[in-house]
Amino acid sequence: MNAHQQPTGSAYFLDTSKKTVETHTLAVVADNEPGVLARIIGLFAGRGYNIDSLTVSETIHDKHVSRFTIVTTGTPSVLTQIRHQLERMVPVHSVADLTVQGNSIARELAMVKVAGGGEKRMEALRLADAFRARVIDASTDSFIFEITGKPDKVDQFISLMVPIGLVEVSRTGVAGISRGPEGMKV
Amino acid sequence: MVTGELMSGAEIVLKALADHGVEHVFGYPGGAVLPIYDEIFQQDKVKHVLVRHEQGATHAAEGYARSTGKCGVVLVTSGPGATNAVTGLTDALLDSIPMVCLTGQVPTHLIGNDAFQECDTVGITRPCTKHNWLVKDVNDLARILHEAFYVATHGRPGPVVVDIPKDVQFAKGKYVGPKNIEHKTYRPQVKPNQDAIRAAVELISKAKRPLLYTGGGVINSGVIASKLLREFVKMTNIPITSTLMGLGAYPASGKNWLGMLGMHGTYEANMAMHDCDVMINVGARFDDRITGRLDAFSPGSKKIHIDIDPSSINKTVQVDIPVVGDVAHALEDIIRVWKAKSHELDKKALAAWWKEIDVWRAKDSLKYRANKDVIMPQYAIQRLYELTRDKEVYITTEVGQHQMWAAQFFKFEDPHHWMTSGGLGTMGYGLPAAVGVQMAHPKALVVDIAGDASVQMTMQEMSTAVQYRLPIKIFILNNQYMGMVRQWQQLLHGNRLSESYSESLPDFVKLAEAFGCVGLRAEKPAELDDRIREMIKTPHPVLFDCRVASLANCFPMIPSGKAHNEMLLGEDVSDEEVGTAIDAKGKELV
Incomplete structure (x- = not known):
């Protein structure tokens, strides 16, 4: 009768293993029916999975099919579990782990507002040119840049804008697609 | 009923229930389901059982479903009717019981207005159902009801909710029959991959200390699955234990029966789990009440896992051979391949394994101190x-x-x-x-x-x-x-x-x-x-x-x-x- 001596005093066995965490990009094709986004978010919240980024839009209008790109972090077994949990949802057609498939592209769009004058204004334009960001709005003392690219390129651009006079940023989150002629099962 | 004839939403509900062979509905009336109750009053195909609390309706439907293999049906009103059903829905989800729960809802134009007896039923029940629907157009009602029965009873069974606003129950719409109606995309895998079956048979045939660990999936797969399981045990003489949910799939009087396993399982069942070299999990899900400490769970065994739900595989315990599919199909295939290859287990090793098990059995772990004065x-x-x-x-x-x-x-x-x-x-x-x-x-x-x-x-x-x-x-x-x-x-x-x-x-x-x-x-x-x-x-x-x-x-x-x-x-x-x-x-x- 030594159960009381165990450290947790709990019914559950505590997992203390520290496995390496990876970041993966998942593509999900699902029916665009009411509540489908809530279902997917609820799955992540309810089972304690992470969402680093989530984008969604209807991609095939006449079939009411939406495509989600979800960036998530977890141990390899958790990432597999996330894929299976998504796959068994009734409105979900197919799920692809773009990171496992390897050959894929991820892009993000950001609008970056920078304010300031004089030399800082010139510096902002020079950096924007180097990053191929476009000016989509300008006033006498501010710019809004549109930048598209891999998330780390966007990160880099934003961090460079901080000392110049970064005001605010609006980012879309990541959209992903695999290279080559094949598409996802719809 | 001529196709194309207009019916009220409430009529459509009763027609759909009758077309799915529903004989009993467990429910409780209220404002938002009165049109459906009015239809119940005017027909005699579907018998309504009036419970005293909506939780009771859900558990009654679970008992009904589990003892018949059919789908349980529940009918409750909006707001408190739906929230009271949540416990039973969650229970059915965790135990994979097929159930269709129809909930009344306030009229569509009042949804979101904090109307009397309004709650966000689909929002509340989203995490405790396999799927749910809010019907906003009476012309979708028949299709959704058929889909609901399909989803509840196919693949890993579970509860579904169809939330029907009161104005949709009154509105006139077309009825379409359930013939060939499936969900438009949901197609769970029932037939297992044959490579996995062959690999599983190969592994079992080489086992020296094999063990069958069966669960509720055998029951859900139907009586045929239990028959096949018994046949396989008889063919191979493999010892068998079961989870709480799987009791009865193999008879307790059977000579290979070790009793239930897990937290309050028998000594022989748990020791056999710990010491086996090939574990054949048939329709169970490595629940924490079964596994105990995960890093010490059956450390020396190769594991085969038959489950209809791919997300159950490798969820907590890593297995060597996953077999995704219905238990009856998988057992049928395993038996067929086993016979075709005329496999036989190593008789000497198996006899030694049984001898070990008999020593554990002799502990008589269920014994208790009898008492003359007090009923134990x-x-x-x-x-x-x-x-x-x-x-x-x-x-x-x-x-x-x-x-x-x-x-x-x-x-x-x-x-x-x-x-x-x-x-x-x-x-x-x-x-x-x-x-x-x-x-x-x-x-x-x-x-x-x-x-x-x-x-x-x-x-x-x-x-x-x-x-x-x-x-x-x-x-x-x-x-x-x-x-x-x-x-x-x-x-x-x-x-x-x-x-x-x-x-x-x-x-x-x-x-x-x-x-x-x-x-x-x-x-x-x-x-x-x-x-x-x-x-x-x-x-x-x-x-x-x-x-x-x-x-x-x-x-x-x-x-x-x-x-x-x-x-x-x-x-x-x-x-x-x-x-x-x-x-x-x-x-x-x-």
Whole structure:
């Protein structure tokens, strides 16, 4: 009768293993029916999975099919579990782990507002040119840049804008697609 | 009904139920479902069973579904009707019980206005259903109802909710029949991959210490799956254990039966799990009550896992050969390949394995100290089993010690005869479940093995049993405690019995009389048999107050965080702990 001596005093066995965490990009094709986004978010919240980024839009209008790109972090077994949990949802057609498939592209769009004058204004334009960001709005003392690219390129651009006079940023989150002629099962 | 003829939404609901062969609906009326109730009144194909609380309706539907293999159907109103159904929906989700729950909703133009008896039913039930729908157009209603039945009963079964606003129930729309209606995209894999089957057969054929670990998936797969399982055991002579949910798939009288495994499983079952070299998981999901400490779970075995739900595979335990598909299909394929290759297990190794198991069996881990003066709860269930074994008997339970003792001491010979809340562990499940079972099997003996605390959670359903003349037997193992809570407090919290004593228990015999049914009481072992016989003979619902030892503990037990080979056996408990306390508490209350 030594159960009381165990450290947790709990019914559950505590997992203390520290496995390496990876970041993966998942593509999900699902029916665009009411509540489908809530279902997917609820799955992540309810089972304690992470969402680093989530984008969604209807991609095939006449079939009411939406495509989600979800960036998530977890141990390899958790990432597999996330894929299976998504796959068994009734409105979900197919799920692809773009990171496992390897050959894929991820892009993000950001609008970056920078304010300031004089030399800082010139510096902002020079950096924007180097990053191929476009000016989509300008006033006498501010710019809004549109930048598209891999998330780390966007990160880099934003961090460079901080000392110049970064005001605010609006980012879309990541959209992903695999290279080559094949598409996802719809 | 001519296709294309206009019907009201409420008519469509009843037509769809009839077309799916629904005979019984468990429900409770209210403002937002009155049009459907009006249709129920005007037809006689679908019989409505009026419960006393919506939770009761869901558990009754679960009992009905689990004892028949059919889909349970529930009908409740909006707001509180729907929220009261949430416990039963979650219970059905965790135990994979097919259920269609129809909820009324406020009219579409009022949704989102905090209308009277409005709640976000699809939002609330999204995480506790397999899928749910809000019907906004009456012309979608028939299709959605057919999809609902399809989703609830295909793949891994589960509960679904169809939320129907009141204006949609009144609106006129077209009815389409259920013929060929499936969900437009949902197609669960039923037939297993043949490479996986061949690999599984190959692995089993080389095993020296094989073990079958079966679960609720065998029951859900239908009677045929149990037949195939028995055939495979007979062919191979592999020992077999089962989870709580899988009891009855293999007969308890079968010679290969090791008893239930897990936290309160038998010594031989858990030791065999720990020491086997090939584990064949058939329709079970490596639940934490089964595995105990994960890093010490069956360390030396290669594992085969047959499951219809791919997300169950490698969720907690990494397996070597996953087989995704329906249990019956998988077993059929395994048996076919096994025969085609004329495989035979290594007879010598298997004999040695059985010898080892026999040593564990000889421990007789379920033994308990009999008592002449006080009814031991284990004894009560043994007597209940012995005195009912010549009958067609269905057992339901509540949740707690009595549930584990029922699983340990009642011997189940057939699938679909054992209804219990396994995954969610819902106290109050058994009584309404018994109502549902008796509705489906009017001639059978239906017994709810209950505890004094659990039974009070859904006690009001006795009134349902009386109304429909359902002669259910509520066999209460009354120890005046929330026994399992008390046992854990004794084991883990220095015996500080915080709030686990059942203060002010009702007089169950008088309560039975108040409900208009029969109350019986047994206080001494000597009178137990006669009282049980009286209970069986009574053609009415019975509340049986079986006064049992107050402080008996449920053993064997794998303490939390321990491995299968670190079980606590009953003999570790001292006489004083059980004996003295019984006298004090027992006399005080008698």
